[in-house]
Amino acid sequence: xxxxxxxxxxxxxxxxxxxxxxxxxxxxxxxxxxxxxxxxxxxxxxxxxxxxxxxxxxxxxxxxxxxxxxxxxxxxxxxxxxxxxxxxxxxxxxxxxxxxxxxxxxxxxxxxxxxxxxxxxxxxxxxxxxxxxxxxxxxxxxxxxxxxxxxxxxxxxxxxxxxxxxxxxxxxxxxxxxxxxx
Numbered sequence: 616x617x618x619x620x621x622x623x624x625x626x627x628x629x630x631x632x633x634x635x636x637x638x639x640x641x642x643x644x645x646x647x648x649x650x651x652x653x654x655x656x657x658x659x660x661x662x663x664x665x666x667x668x669x670x671x672x673x674x675x676x677x678x679x680x681x682x683x684x685x686x687x688x689x690x691x692x693x694x695x696x697x698x699x700x701x702x703x704x705x706x707x708x709x710x711x712x713x714x715x716x717x718x719x720x721x722x723x724x725x726x727x728x729x730x731x732x733x734x735x736x737x738x739x740x741x742x743x744x745x746x747x748x749x750x751x752x753x754x755x756x757x758x759x760x761x762x763x764x765x766x767x768x769x770x771x772x773x774x775x776x777x778x779x780x781x782x783x784x785x786x787x788x789x790x791x792x793x794x795x796x797x
Contacts (some may be wrong), residue, residue, distance in 0.1 A: 618712045619730035620759030621686075622737035622744075624774040624781060625709050627711040628730055631782035636797075643795045650679070677690045681718055683711040686781035698703075699709065705793045712764050719768070726792030727769045728785065734759065736775050768792070 619625050633646055650673075655664035665673070670689045674682050679691035696706045700722065709719065715736060718725055732740075737759055741752050770788040774781040790797040 616710045616715065616718055616725060617728045617730060617732055618710060618715065620732075620737060620762045621755045621775070622740035622759070623730045623732050624740065625730045626705055627778065628772065628774060628781050628785040629648055629709060631778060632785050635782060640795060640797055643793070645696065645704045645706045646710065647696050647706055649709065650691045650693060680721070681708075681710060683714050685711050685713070687703050705789075705795065707789070710769045712762065715764065719766075725768065727764060727766065728788045728792065729764045729769055729771045730774050730785070731759075731762070731771060732773065732775045 617625050617629060629646065633644075636644065648661065650663045650665045650670065652665055652667050653662070654669050655662065657705045667689070670691070673679060674689075674691070678694055680694045680696055682691040683687065684690070690711065692708050692710065696708070699706050715727060734756060738752065738756055741747060741755060747755065770791055772781065772788050774784070786797050789795070
């Protein structure tokens, strides 16, 4: 599970990690595509857009392995990723810290990569993506200050440097949590 405050660079590091995998290592990983109640071309990561009512119905029917609400949207990891886990494939998913307890109960073993950055870096990145108004940006930064994740299954990646440095740190964190030589 990959978690971190808005602007920490989770999607960027995930994509950099994925792009840098050799063919031998790539077969050890599956990257979860989230379902989100946000239009498909609204920016951010590639995702499956789903309407609010359809999402509620899918959640009610148990279609989702993990589901949560944040920032006025609903997000989910579809249940079909269980088959990859059953085959021994490591599923890498960007999730909310709110689902970590449920995931720890449901998906053992699991690990958490906390991607974070200092507040100045977070603010600069949030302004650059241009999705939030200043008051919303302030709320996201306040939430980042309160962002706490802990446990023996957590590895932190500080993403204040270059993209290359961040991807290397992310790769090391994945290797540490999965035991896959990278």
